[in-house]
Amino acid sequence: xxxxxxxxxxxxxxxxxIKPTKLKSPQGISFSFKYYQDGHTKFLCAExxxxxxxxxxxxxxxxSSLTAQDLLINRSxxxxxxxxxxxxxxxxxxxxxxxxxxxxxxxxxxxSSNKHGRIHGFFIDEIFYIVWLDPDHLLYPAKN
Numbered sequence: 076x077x078x079x080x081x082x083x084x085x086x087x088x089x090x091x092x093i094k095p096t097k098l099k100s101p102q103g104i105s106f107s108f109k110y111y112q113d114g115h116t117k118f119l120c121a122e123x124x125x126x127x128x129x130x131x132x133x134x135x136x137x138x139s140s141l142t143a144q145d146l147l148i149n150r151s152x153x154x155x156x157x158x159x160x161x162x163x164x165x166x167x168x169x170x171x172x173x174x175x176x177x178x179x180x181x182x183x184x185x186x187s188s189n190k191h192g193r194i195h196g197f198f199i200d201e202i203f204y205i206v207w208l209d210p211d212h213l214l215y216p217a218k219n
Contacts, residue, residue, distance in 0.1 A: 118207040130191045156184040165216045169206045
């Protein structure tokens, strides 16, 4: 018969003096795909080669060490982070339910210097919600 292990009390008033571990709030940007639209006819990535996906992961990893403010004020030509002006694009918005309440300012940034396109989405606090992956630069048709 297996020996039962006694549960250790780690409450505030633990007699053993063990303190519960508190996680610190995250430092830097987190990314969410909660609003990602993979079925959009213009922003398709299903046929992209492995190098595209590896570049995407590398860029997200690198940016996760920045704060949202650091990203937004960064003027790097390889990053090209800036607000999206819908009037200059082929779209009129993301098409999300309650978008007016959800999206304060839409943004885009580059995956790499022009080779792998852009990522479009928006911030809520330190979370960037990715809505579209735009590997072929199709949001701004005049720039193609």
